[in-house]
Amino acid sequence: MNIETLGIDVGKNVFHAVGLNAIGEVVLRRQFTRSALMRFMGKLAHCKVGMEACGGSQHLGRRFERFGHTVRLMAAQFVKPYVKSNKSDFNDAEAIAEAVMRPTMRFVTLKTVEQQDLQALHRARSLLMGQRTALINQLRAFLLERGMTVPKGVAALRRRLPEVLEDADNELSDRLRALIDQIWQQISGLEARIATLNAEIEVIAATDTACQHLLSIPGIGVLTATAMVATIGDGKQFHCGREMAAFLGLVPRQHSTSGKPRLLGISKRGNTYLRMLLIHGARAVLRGGDKRSDRLGPWLRELKARRPSNVTAVALANKLARIAWAVLAHGEDYRPRLSLLEVA
Incomplete structure (x- = not known):
């Protein structure tokens, strides 16, 4: 069997695997127990392994990487369009194998x-x-x-x-x-x-370098910093801060067509716990944050003058998420820039 891509439908005790060759033909369709799957993966030649990001997938991903395989985790909603006809365990595994081959697929980073x-x-x-x-x-x-x-x-x-x-x-x-x-x-x-x-x-938080960098950001305390490191890591799976803010559900949903952009309410995607912490931290910054001497102060004053307090808090949480991505991606503390009035 020349398996280039292997899709695994993860279960508690039973796993269904479908292997594809280089041109996408099915060359393996087999059911495994947990111990049998580990023996099979240990003997299998190095290939790309795809799984849905679910309970137990992180542990399996780390085990498979030790065998030399390339592991790719995907959100379940990204796999669903590739399921053919009726839903079954083997159809799900085949859909995972096909989805992981897509060059534009978005993957979930393995956690340590x-x-x-x-x-x-x-x-x-x-x-x-x-x-x-x-x-x-x-x-x-x-x-x-x-x-x-x-x-x-x-x-x-x-x-x-x-x-x-x-x-x-x-x-x-x-x-x-x-x-x-x-x-x-x-x-x-x-x-x-x-x-x-x-x-x-x-x-x-006191011993982790990434947490210390995050703690330099206003509105981010010990809970938010540690939760962000646990969820996102170094943030390098995102290309920019907006992608991370979108992952956390802090940007508007879009329903655009015919070249006409249409923005809806906040999407509320991603990690609800981390989004809650960021919004609570933003509310703490709002209490006196408009008096800051850096550029955040004038921005908050202008926003509070034309938007309700809850909208302002979410907008600030969005900005804090983008700052947090920059801090994590570059491994540096937050350095606030002075406002134009202070520079003058």
């Missing part, structure tokens, strides 16, 4: 083990934050049913809850008091675990 570890820390932290929020809302709902209101946020609940539990004149029964105390203990345990993850992320 360190990037995936850092990404796992962020996902675990995000999960714990969601659980804490759900429990806080549950406590506030219990108290509201008994005529007691608590403002939003864990700080307000922390101040108010001891008074509520110690007040013998309210309508809380002994059973509900015990339940509220149990939920609060659970919230406190979640906060301790979140604090541990925060400390670990801060240690990584």
Whole structure:
């Protein structure tokens, strides 16, 4: 078999592979278990291997690269147009093999083990934050049913809850008091675990060179910097900052035809977690950012005068994403340029 391109439909325990020769003819169509696939790939001559970017594909890609193969990961929506007729595992594998041969196909960069570890820390932290929020809302709902209101946020609940539990004149029964105390203990345990993850992320940010470069950008803190390094790496898979901003869903969608450009709302593609962090960081910069002496200050003043605050925050997040790409791609700190008035 002279296999030039191999498309693999990734599963949990069963994998379907379709191999194409140099002219695109199918020369292999086989189903493998995980262990059998590893043995087959270890003996196969070096070729181009295509897979959809999904759970487990990063690990497989690193293993296949150790065997000397060239691995290409693609987003699933880019593979779908190449699926012929009905959907099946072998048809999906053949579509992957055909898609990976296209010269204009966009590929996903393989992550290192360190990037995936850092990404796992962020996902675990995000999960714990969601659980804490759900429990806080549950406590506030219990108290509201008994005529007691608590403002939003864990700080307000922390101040108010001891008074509520110690007040013998309210309508809380002994059973509900015990339940509220149990939920609060659970919230406190979640906060301790979140604090541990925060400390670990801060240690990584302090020792990683790319994170230190990103921290020089206004509006980018430890969480955003580490999440960006975990997701994007050095950013060299993008040709320019706008491509990275588009990947994060910070540019308008287009529906242009007949030579007439038509821009729609923000696309919201890509990594929603990283986009959220960038927009929150942009909102932090907006508080007093228009007083900056560099070129960012006049730009923010002019934008805030003619656009709503949320639109301004997204536009600033777009600019921060482009600056972050330049910082990562060139491996340098952010150097703000002075405004024309300051230069004069």
